[in-house]
Amino acid sequence: MTVVQVSVPALKAIKNSVIGNRTAKAALGRDEALVERIIECLNEPPPTPDGSDAANTNIRIEAAHIVASLSYGSSDALRSLLQLNAPRVLLYAISTLQPSAQPSLKAAFARALRALSAAVADAVGPSQWGLPPTVSDVRAEAKVALEYLFQPEILDVYIPLLTDPSPAVSTAIAQLLSVAVRNAEHRARVHEWCPPAERTREAKGKRGWERRDPTTSPSRHGGWITRTLSSLLRRKDVKLQEAALSALANLVRDSDSQARRLARAPPGVLSTALTLAKSRNTDLQLAASHCVTSILRACAQGHYDPTVSHNDQATAITIMHVLNRIIESEDTSYQTKTKACFVLYSLVSDNRVFCQLAFERNSLAKVANLINSITPAEKSPESEEDEPESVCRLREAALTAVAAIALFDSDIRTAVTDELRLVPAIQASLSNRYVGVRYAACQCARALSRAVSALRTNIVDTGLGLAVFQLFLKADEDRQVMHAASAVICNVVTNFSPLRTTLLEQGVIQRLVQLLRSDDIELKLNALWAYKNLLYKATPELKREVMSAIGCSEMSNLLMESDTRLQEQVLHILRHIADGVDGVELLFAEMGDSEMLLDSLAKCMESENEDVVLQAVFVLANVANSVSHQTSILSHPKILGRLRDCLVDAKVEIRRPAVSCVLELARQNPRSFRELHEAGIDATLRHMLEHTSHVASSPTLRFAAGRQMGAEDDMEVQEKARQALHWLEQAQLARESVVSEMDL
Incomplete structure (x- = not known):
């Protein structure tokens, strides 16, 4: 397809032909000459008959619309855009915009940049919502483009558009930040960004030449970005509020300092987001819930206290109620429900307290009802082929949420198997054509297999365990699915599993050897973990x-x-x-x-x-x-020295087997006295027991003295150390007696 003369009607025709049509996008992507001409129009539109600026502007706008449309749906089209340097050309066009430029032109450029950035980020990964169905074949080119988009000098081009008076422009840039930032390094660059004018002021001191300490600047460490996005929440534009919330949710991830800054009230973003979570607009509710979830979970990072404050629990319950309404609503789209399930997963993941709350507040029941409603009781190849991708995505998200909620508690797992009757849907999902559904089903099976009762009943009786094993045997299975399936096998080969004998007969040992020799560290780790469980109390x-x-x-x-x-x-x-x-x-x-x-x-x-x-x-x-x-x-020249170090410096979990080892050497081998004495172990044992009489009798003194004074504060270690020292002293006395007799 080639156009001799580029005009507004011709570009509109191209735009209308490719919107929503992957085949047309792929065809256009292969016409590099035409795509190159369209990209050139972003900066150098062809002369128009009337020569007006308005006509040139319209051409640039239509060209931007086509670039945005080509970004998604076809890898051929995206490859052409990247090979023709579309990101650089588009950013140059944005950098040369004059303050007097039409808002519609700026909005078109901002939307094109957002679409192109999102497509590039999706190609590079990781995915924001579940697993991608395939690995993009333009990942290498996209990775270079994504790195370019987050260079500091490039951030200077588009981030200032967040403050543009046009809501359409600032919305597009906020959306870009919500979808394109995928790793910690890029997140840090965005956090550290501030306007060039502020950077200039920071570089000069009171005398005009002294550099200020950048760590004291209010614009650094997310100050400008968080202030600007927070200010957008006060604008009465729902789309803009939604975009700002989504951007904050993405940028706060993995940063407890940023999360705590946003949580401060008044007028903290957390309180504002909680208010917006109760709005009448479902998309705004979901974005607000996502933002609150990210702040809540990021605030807990770096803290080892397993307890959760009452305020955090109340906040989590509020978000669960919002998500419950979205998940169970008949008027909500599958795409919105999918995101709601993933937000629920993010909220409860690896948090025992939140998982229990999700169970008590019926989040698990509503997600389970959703899974059963979209999963046919009897599966047929025809029905799976005809199933829309949106249904598969929703099933993946819902199963992922179930797996997270059921990970810790046996009562919750029993509810999944016996009350909510999810095992048939989980088993059917193991053979789904979408990799994300298979992965999520394996994660559910892994959570259920942690319960001994489920392992001995439902997982065996329904055939779920063997179904996972058949998936585990597939040599061409997706690597991430194999990670999840191998984690299930780690649980079902334990000595209390009824499936253990069957799996041994069907070759689980040989399959684990194959994983052990792979180049994937996680697969090797799971294979070793399975062997460890298999060998516990095993026969010779x-x-x-x-x-x-x-x-x-x-x-x-x-x-x-x-x-x-x-x-x-x-x-x-x-x-x-x-x-x-x-x-x-x-x-x-x-x-x-x-x-x-x-x-x-x-x-x-x-x-x-x-x-x-x-x-x-x-x-x-x-x-x-x-x-x-x-x-x-x-x-051995080193073993005893290391053993002594373990008695002196190691934590109690290590001291217990260490002192047991010394006890066996001293008790069963009287000739061990010389080697243990030369290693200083007998002196160490005496030192450990020097203060035990008063330490053991008084909890206060025991805590105060502890190991800092050389006392052993663990009763088991004390007793074995005392026994070992007794055997060593007996051996020493016997040795001295023999020497005395020889002297006589």
Whole structure:
């Protein structure tokens, strides 16, 4: 398709042909000459017969409309726009706009930039609402364009338009910030931005040359952006308010300092957003709920107190009521319900208190009713093919919310399986053609499989467990779905799962080996986690089968992994294998080189990660139960030193297995006194017990003295330290007696 002469009617015809038509967009995208001419019109419109500025402006406006339309719906069209430098051309056009430019021209440019930025951000990811159906084939080009859009000098071009007197312009820029900012680095650049005039004032001191401390500037650290977006909330324009709320919700993510600034009242954004959440406009309600949720969850970041204040609970309940009305409304679109479910997920995710509130306030029941209403009882290939994408997206969002709410509490999981009867819908969703639906269904299965009662009944009786396993066996399954499915397998291979034997017969060990040898760290981690659960209280035959499947060299390599999460799980596997004297013998028989294993344990005991140290000490304590291998421990050049350090400096969870290891060495091997004495362990034990008489008797003194004075404040560690010291002293007396007899 080629146009010899570009005119307003010709551009309007092109615009009308591509709006909502992916085929037409793709066809136009392949006509690079025409697309290039349209992009050129943004800055250099062709001469018109009357030569008027109004005609030129109209051409530029129509060209901007076409660029906006081409941004979405066709990867070919988006690729053409990026290859022809449409973002740079459009931003140059915006930078050259005069104050006297028509508001309609500025609005058209702002909308085009918003659409192009959103398309680029979607191609790069991560997705804002669920999982993308596919990986964009223009991701590489889009990543370069997205980075360009958030360069400081480029931010100077379009962010000032937030203060434009035209609501259409400021709305488009606020929408851009709500959809295009996808990572922490870009979020920080936007937060730090302030107008060039303010930057100039900050660069000069009272004498005109002294630089001020930028950290004291009110315009830095989100000051200008948050003030400006907050001021837009006071404008009586619903679309503008919605865009500003969405932008604030996106920008406050991962920033507790920004969230606390927005939460301050009066006139805090949080209180304003709560008021707007009660408006009559559903889209405004949803944007306000999203903003409140982002502020609420970001404020909790960096704080380890698991409690939630009454004010935060009241705020969360208010938002849940708003979301409940949106989710259950028959007049609300599927797209709006989808976002409402994702906002609910964001609100409750990984927060036990909010999950319980969502259950008590019927949010779970309303989402479950929604899932059952859009999921056919009997599935057929024809019905799935005809199902609109909007329905699949809604099912993904609703299942994601259910998975989050049911993650912590067994009563909630029982309600999901027995009262709300969601298992059939979850099972049917495991084979849905949309990756997001399969992923969300696996997340639901993972939450349910954490309950022993569900694992022994519903997950087995309905076939849900085996359905997840069949998905788990698919070699060509999406990587994120495999992450979720492998997490379910970690739960269903435990020793109290009825499916354990069936999965072993159907090849779960071999499939886990495949994941263990993949290049995906998360899949390797889940495979190790599954092995760990599988080996708990396992038979010698199963232990031998797993060790043989993984292999000695692979196990040794995993012990040296730089990722401490992998190290921890490998050590936990070795701990389960070495559970009992026979297990210790099996471990050394399979690993082959005892010196190499002890070297690895010594190195892991030096780790800065306490979880790695804990599991390494547990393995060592198990090995110490075997008398035949105690000599190797005692003669190792580093092990005893590391063991002493664990007794002195480590947390109590590590000191317990450490002192158990020392006790076994002292009790079963009288000849261990010399090595333990040379390592200073006997002196350490005496030091630990020096103050225990008054520490144990008085809680106040125990707290005051604690380990700072060398006293051991854990009763279990005290008792084992006392026993170990007794055995060492007995060995010393026996040794001295032998020496005295020899002197005689």
